Amino acid sequence: MPEEYLDKQKNMTVPSPLSCIRLVLLLFAVLLLTKESSSLKSMVIKVPEAIKSGDTVTMTCEYDLENVPLYSIKWYWNDEEFYRYIPKESPPFKAFTVKLVNVDLSKSGEHAVTLRDVPRQLSGDYKCEVSADGPFFHTDILGAHMVVADLPNGEPVMNIRDTKVEIGKTVNVECTIPGSHPTPNVTWFINNKEVRDNSDFITIYPTQSEEQHVSRAKIAILTNKSHFIQGVMTIRCDVAIFDLWKGTAENFIRDDSPKLAQVLGSTLSQSQMDPIFEPGNGARWTANVSDVVLFFCSLLSVFKHALR
Incomplete structure (x- = not known):
């Protein structure tokens, strides 16, 4: 057993000094790479959600290079570069x-x-690219x-075809917004709810949205x-385009359903105007059969409206 162990020890190769140096340099490079790869931190881009066409806008790009020099800043609109900042160049x-x-x-x-x-056509995606200086040029x-x-x-x-309706009928309401882009957000309210x-x-x-962007x-x-x-x-x-513009339009619709008192009053007035019949055998009628039918039909119509 001891002889086998000694034989294994003899067969083991001892690393040369050059190999040790290479290993140390490799470990050092890995440590530097790890440090450089984390050198770009806390990157934040600030671009407004929406602006009015014709306005001036400033977009910012914040970052922390952790003491590593900046190599370049590049800005893109829909992946097309429009601005670059490189400290080592002049300007x-x-x-x-x-x-x-x-x-x-x-x-x-x-x-x-x-x-x-800024015109409306420049709606789109804006990107900020930050690159640290060499030797690794880490980019985010x-x-x-x-x-x-x-x-x-x-x-x-606001347009309403019928401003007086009977309960149970359908009302169609339209809200028209003058030319705008994008399509505005519309919120409806009934009795402020x-x-x-x-x-x-x-x-x-x-x-x-229709022609000339009328909505x-x-x-x-x-x-x-x-x-x-x-x-x-x-x-x-209520109409809104982001937080840039707000407008409102309001109107009223009135209940035009028949009222019980009106129906009964109309029926009774008609009954009083009808003639009195005096059939034979001394019998006296004080109401026409048609009056009774009309009265009950009117009363039934009122109840139907009331139950809706």
């Missing part, structure tokens, strides 16, 4: 020719870029979407007693 900043993109170099730098007179990129909106040049208008979901009584249609929102209401407060239903549409 360090450069704007590229991209259609409709107008970079304000005086307000742009290593942490921000400013665009002037973040992006965000921005909408450039054309706002309406007027208030919304938001109508959230479609139901058996309410149908909300998707807002449609139309529609709602259909199958009326019932709960929709009216003292015989009046108040309906309103």
